[in-house]
Amino acid sequence: MTQVVFTPHTGLTQLPPLSLYVHFPWCVRKCPYCDFNSHEARAGFDDLAYVAALLRDLELALPAVWGRAVHTVFIGGGTPSLMSPAAMEMLLDGIRARVRLAPAAEITMEANPGTFEAEKFKAFRAAGVNRLSVGIQSFDDEALRRLGRIHDSRQAHVALDIALHHFDNVNLDLMYALPQQTLALALDDLSQGLAHGVTHLSAYHLTIEPNTLFSRYEPAGLPDEDRAADMQEALEARLAEAGFMHYETSAFARPERQCQHNLNYWRFGDYLGIGAGAHAKISSAEGIVREMRHKQPTAYLQALAAGDAVQTRQRVARSALPFEFMMNLLRLTEGFELALFAERTGLSLAAIQRELAQAESRGLIERSPTHVRPTLHGQRFLNDLLTLFLKDD
Structure with a gap:
């Protein structure tokens, strides 16, 4: 891998x-709309061996966040819920042994229906997972x-019943603007x-993402922009009535x-990413x-065995x-304090004053x-808002 030469950046x-x-x-089956780094587990997987690799990856990354x-x-x-309870316990115990985990740290695991077993999720909770994110997408068969x-x-x-029995903090993923979906069906999913x-x-x-099955074979009956916008506004209104705060573009x-x-x-903020295809941002x-x-x-495990799993x-x-700062902060409906710009980027506010003025005028x-x-x-x-902060160089 090419070595990177750093130049001083003392503004932080x-x-x-x-x-x-x-x-x-790994997942059971790749969904036709999914562009995440997921691979069908046709030949199975050794979750304990993979967890051992994850912990080695974490050890190699520690100097950057010591x-x-x-x-x-x-x-x-x-689909992390495919992991065995033993692998989950090994993972979280290994993380605690290697980093200074905050006492009240939020520990989330993604899970999909079809992988739920009550005793298994009870064990995940005992291992330290304290928040679930359940990918339902729709309740319509x-x-x-x-x-x-x-x-x-x-x-x-059934999956949501099991999740809420063992966890008091559960996220539900839903999609709207689905093929042949009406406004009434979208609201019924939400209800x-x-x-x-x-x-x-x-x-x-x-959304139809590149390099997905849907991008090659677009499903029939996708709602047009106006109908999709109607669904979005109706869902947001129903969630507000139910006492949910809309705090990010798609999050309530x-x-x-x-x-x-x-x-x-x-x-x-900063994040360390371990595992196949994981991303990291370190200041x-x-x-x-x-x-x-x-x-x-396979490539991840081979690179890790050679001493460095980082590809780029x-x-x-x-x-x-x-642009990177605004791409994140402007997703939040509450926005941000201006002082955070200098704190997180090391740049002065002068770097964005012209763009802010343009955005305000529009x-x-x-x-x-x-x-x-x-x-x-x-x-x-x-996207129109973010484009204002793109630089040519």
């Missing part, structure tokens, strides 16, 4: 909070079939999810139940470095920092002497 006066992301790359507390852990995938999901509506309800009493809900617009939470791990991403006095591990599980490592250019943000927040118009046209 303090390091941001640090999170840990752990990637589990002495810093880890405030949140997120175990994503793929026809919609689930069109999405290529391995579960049906009955399994979706069924809310009836379970989840503490957090993520509502995602189905009951009071004090925001996802702390994702908030750290969106506030331009230091020399600047901000981004890393990506090898994506294919580069310092973020100073000219790119305003009705995309509201600002005060101390605060910036996206308007509803800015939230709806976030």
Whole structure:
């Protein structure tokens, strides 16, 4: 791997909070809309051997974050709920032995219906997982079939019942603007999810991503932009009525139940990523470095055995920092305090004054002497807002 030469970047006066992301790359079946780094486990997998590799990856990464507390852990995938309780216990015990995990750290695991067993999830809770994110996507059997999901509506309800029996902090993932979906069907999905009493809900617009099966064979009956916008507005209104705060583009939470791990991403915090395809953002006095591990599980394990699982490592250019900061912070409906820009980037506010003025003049943000927040118009046209902060060089 090419070595990176760092130049001094002394503007950072303090390091941001640090999170840990752990990637589990296997799933039962690849969904046709999914562009995440997930691989069908046709030949099975050795989860204990993979966890041993994860912990070795963490050990090799420690010099870059030495002495810093880890405030949140997120175990994503793929489908991490395919792991055995023994592997989960080994993973979390190993993390605690290697980093200074905050006493009240939020530890999230992603799970999908079809992988739920009551005793297994009881064991995950005993191992230290304290938050679940359950990928339901829809409660409509026809919609689930069109999405290529391995579960049906009955399994979706059972999964949420099991999740909420063992965990008091549960996120539900739903999609809208699905093939042949009507506004009434989208609202029915939401009503069924809310009836379970989840503490957090993520509502995602189905998008056709490159290099997915849907990008090659687009499903029939996708709602047009106007119908999709109607669904989004209706879902947001129903969630507000139910007492959920809309705190990020696609995220809604009951009071004090925001996802702390994702908030750290969106506030331009630091995160160490271990596992196949995991990404990292690490700040230091020399600047901000981004890393990506090898994506294919076999390539990742081979590179790790050779002493370094990182495939790419580069310092973020100073000219790119305003866009990178805004790409995260402007997803938050509350916006951000202006002082955070200098704190997290090491740049002065002069670097973004012209762009802020343009955004304000176009009705995309509201600002005060101390605060910036996206308007509803800015939230709806976030890409247009972010484009203002792109630099040519």
